[in-house]
Amino acid sequence: xxxxxxxxxxxxxxxxxxxxxxxxxxxxxxxxxxxxxxxxxxxxxxxxxxxxxxxxxxxxxxxxxxxxxxxxxxxxxxxxxxxxxxxxxxxxxxxxxxxxxxxxxxxxxxxxxxxxxxxxxxxxxxxxxxxxxxxxxxxxxxxxxxxxxxxxxxxxxxxxxxxxxxxxxxxxxxxxxxxxxxxxxxxxxxxxxxxxxxxxxxxxxxxxxx
Amino acid sequence: xxxxxxxxxxxxxxxxxxxxxxxxxxxxxxxxxxxxxxxxxxxxxxxxxxxxxxxxxxxxxxxxxxxxxxxxxxxxxxxxxxxxxxxxxxxxxxxxxxxxxxxxxxxxxxxxxxxxxxxxxxxxxxxxxxxxxxxxxxxxxxxxxxxxxxxxxxxxxxxxxxxxxxxxxxxxxxxxxxxxxxxxxxxxxxxxxxxxxxxxxxxxx
Numbered sequence: 018x019x020x021x022x023x024x025x026x027x028x029x030x031x032x033x034x035x036x037x038x039x040x041x042x043x044x045x046x047x048x049x050x051x052x053x054x055x056x057x058x059x060x061x062x063x064x065x066x067x068x069x070x071x072x073x074x075x076x077x078x079x080x081x082x083x084x085x086x087x088x089x090x091x092x093x094x095x096x097x098x099x100x101x102x103x104x105x106x107x108x109x110x111x112x113x114x115x116x117x118x119x120x121x122x123x124x125x126x127x128x129x130x131x132x133x134x135x136x137x138x139x140x141x142x143x144x145x146x147x148x149x150x151x152x153x154x155x156x157x158x159x160x161x162x163x164x165x166x167x168x169x170x171x172x173x174x175x176x177x178x179x180x181x182x183x184x185x186x187x188x189x190x191x192x193x194x195x196x197x198x199x200x201x202x203x204x205x206x207x208x209x210x211x212x213x214x215x216x217x218x219x220x221x222x223x224x225x226x227x
Numbered sequence: 228x229x230x231x232x233x234x235x236x237x238x239x240x241x242x243x244x245x246x247x248x249x250x251x252x253x254x255x256x257x258x259x260x261x262x263x264x265x266x267x268x269x270x271x272x273x274x275x276x277x278x279x280x281x282x283x284x285x286x287x288x289x290x291x292x293x294x295x296x297x298x299x300x301x302x303x304x305x306x307x308x309x310x311x312x313x314x315x316x317x318x319x320x321x322x323x324x325x326x327x328x329x330x331x332x333x334x335x336x337x338x339x340x341x342x343x344x345x346x347x348x349x350x351x352x353x354x355x356x357x358x359x360x361x362x363x364x365x366x367x368x369x370x371x372x373x374x375x376x377x378x379x380x381x382x383x384x385x386x387x388x389x390x391x392x393x394x395x396x397x398x399x400x401x402x403x404x405x406x407x408x409x410x411x412x413x414x415x416x417x418x419x420x421x422x423x424x425x426x427x428x429x430x431x432x
Contacts, residue, residue, distance in 0.1 A: 025371075026370060026371060026372050026373070026376055026413040026414070027368060027369075027370055027413050027414065027415055028368070028369040028370070028371065030369070032366075032367040032368070032369055032387060035367070035387045035424045035425040036424075036425070037268075061244070061342065061424050061425070062342045062343070062367060062387065062389070062424055064343075066341055066343070067341065067342070134273060134274065135268060135269050135274060136269075136273070159239075160239040160242070160269055161234055161235065161239060162234075162235035162237065162239055162385065162427055162429050163233050163234055163235065164233060164235060164371065164385070165233040166233075169233045176369070178369065178371065178385045178425065178427070180239055180242045180269070180427050182269075206232065206233040206234050207232065207234070208234060217242060217268050217269065218242040218243065218268065218385070218424075218425040218426065218427050219425060220369050220385070220387050220424075220425045222369050
């Protein structure tokens with residue numbers, strides 16, 4: 018394949034982090050605002066060490082934290098998660114204008130469990146004092162690899178490698194109650210795809226200054 | 228970077244972690260000990276953890292006389308990786324130890340440490356307690372290799388390389404002899420001890 022053969026084998030940029038980064042974005046109507054946003058991080062390598070974090074914005078347009086609103090972040094590594102929120106999540110188009118992102122309550126994780134086979138379904142569960150947050154992906158599609166430059170990257174400034182699996186159905190639960198809304202279609206690099214996805218084996222690289 | 232489209236047209240074969248340690252007692256001699264670890268998130272044979280461990284790569288010594296073993300928590304996956312990946316690497320296919328591997332179920336596996344400094348995988352199986360240690364870890368580098376720059380020359384590869392200058396393999400508390408040696412990957416001078424995270428093999432379209 019000519020494009021691959023002419024690519025540069027060694028990315029000269031600085032590796033920011035590597036790990037998994039699946040998400041679920043829910044809407045009550047296809048043209049309406051997001052009604053529930055969930056994103057999970059399992060970081061194997063970063064400047065701030067390893068860790069896992071789950072960010073749930075059940076009331077994305079409400080500038081209040083949990084339990085007044087369903088907006089929270091559960092983390093095993095606060096320093097890492099602050100970096101991820103500031104440099105990545107706050108740049109993601111679905112999250113960046115949401116008042117809940119700044120107002121969400123930060124909770125220290127008491128436990129974290131991954132479950133599933135990644136062929137049919139997958140679940141991430143994190144618990145903190147007084148809270149259990151669960152993200153569930155089902156009806157998974159075939160995996161495909163992506164390689165994006167800053168032009169197409171969700172942050173607008175990184176190179177990113179990943180493996181994606183589309184989920185045709187998904188749910189976000191807080192203390193056993195599902196957030197309202199459904200997964201919907203979006204155009205993802207020219208392909209129609211659900212707004213629920215697994216994203217594993219990611220590497221984010223800050224390109225070198227030219 | 229970049230592809231003509233962000234979505235790679237090829238088929239994902241497997242993705243996961245694939246760190247390894249290859250040691251020599253004599254820099255000009257054969258490898259004296261080898262450990263190749265797999266934590267697979269997604270493959271045609273499902274998920275699982277596999278360790279190829281050779282304490283005497285140049286000998287056909289079956290376990291327990293020797294410790295040339297393939298430890299696993301998914302036998303089908305272990306056999307798949309052996310056939311389609313490990314034995315496709317010329318350096319492994321020629322090893323006598325690979326002709327007499329003992330497949331042994333794994334009882335426990337966990338990682339410890341920090342891949343910025345020192346990282347380890349600890350595996351228990353049968354009467355074996357194995358610790359793989361990557362110390363003296365370097366700066367990570369993202370690689371995107373066309374098939375011709377990979378060992379098997381069949382599939383393309385995305386991976387994150389973190390080299391180790393001070394690795395060790397321990398079996399039941401005994402450190403295997405040997406040191407890593409220099410190797411060149413995609414034009415980079417590195418060592419025969421490495422962490423590979425976010426590793427994805429892709430069959431070209």
